[in-house]
Amino acid sequence: MNILYKALILLILFVGIMSCGSSRKALEEALAQAKKDSIALAKLKEKSADKLEQVKIAPIQRKYAVVMGVEAQTINIPLFKFIDKWIETPYKMGGETKSGIDCSFFAQYLFHDVYGNLIERTAQKQFDAPSTSKFLGQKYLVEGDLLFFNLEGSEFMPITHVGVYLGNGRFVHSTARRAANGKNGVQISNLKSQHWQKLFVAAGRKPNPIRNIEN
Template identity: 30%
Template sequence: MNFTSKEIITTAAITAALVPAASVLMQDTQIAHADSVEYRVITGDSVNFRKGPSTSYESLGKLNKGYKVEYISTTNSWAKVKYNGKTGYVYAQYISQTGTQLNTTVKYVNCSSLNVRSGAGTSYSVLTSISLNTQVEVLSTSNGWSKIKVGSTTGYVSSKYLSDTKTSSSSSSTNSNASTSASKLVTYAKSFLGKPYVWGAQGPSSFDCSGFTYYVFKNSANITLPRTSKDQSTYGTTVSKSNLRVGDLVFFDTDGANDGNVSHVGIYIGSNQFIHASSSKGKVVISDFTTYYNNAFVRAKRVL
């Protein structure tokens, strides 16, 4: 086959143009198959995690400040990262510029029993419970919740109940006593399940909501609460919903739009449930923190 000089020059030019592209592909492949995994930290608040390197791509969710992501590469102003098994893109200015190796932290449970949940919040299901001084591997921490690994289980716990060192028997005695009192109180409260709701009643054959909590705490824990739900909501130590313990009082605004006024009270019994004298059910019942009660929630108080 014969080639003209013009054809030879054209072929050489095309080959030269393809070499850099092939080189780029090779570099990208090398990055994708690198032996060491590089991690970076999200530095912005509620950063969009998108399917592609542009705001026109669908968001896979939000990544909060402090989240650790597996860094893959950067294209223009977008970083390709992997988080929780998904690969996507975040705006590069919202992640740390210095790569770091993922350093997990070993911590210990500092309460008698700690629920490990499927997500970062009390509304998520309980995967398992772990006991005092159980060693866990902390993978990441954000907004008061820690993603941990214990045995073969990976889940989320409230960061408040993790410590750098094991809890000695002397320092754990207070928590242990509180846990025992709470367990006793809940068992006592459950003995009144099905008792009728009667406005103004405070037991033992019938109750209204605050009459029920008043009677249970007085007769089980020797604690005399104020009589109304509004006054009870000013008693004890305020705790957040994410840090609820068994035996905590939970308060709601059930009179309409939640404007912070308390009109109902119950006792938290764990596993995202509370026991209360319900006017709508007409008796003492156990309820879940459904969307309704989550929206009506005002505050929680710890008195044990």
């Protein structure tokens, strides 16, 4: 029995004692209403607690919100848990393990584990696949879009690199290019940088990736 319910009962009893004309029936009705109000209040508290639980920020969200420059609650937990397992894994042409991984296998592995979608093995095949809807407008990018690059930034040259767009101008990839920390491999880069803009060929969207599984 909560404090509000107890207070209501005491008030009703006091009024009943002080009022000579008060009936037993009126007192019982008032007590029943007080009980209903108490139950309603308890349910409201439960809902409020559930909402507070939902807005709790996971450590992985807090960590990558800083890297991404976004609000923590917008971080896709399964996606960034996957990235966190692979971050700074060295780059290796043809590599498919934690000792070394290349760009296309990293993209393939990410799509399989995070989005439940098995895509092609090489960057060129990912680019050429009929299921890849290609576009140039970077303002239309959404999480999970593939980003294709080559040394000339030309669609008429072979695709030599691929990454996965994350949002807010950032993408994740495995690259031989060294990051600010001096390490190559799996890293989050800024698509808007002069280097990546020069190499950018096109974006590609695969059909119906499963996004934000735990958010």
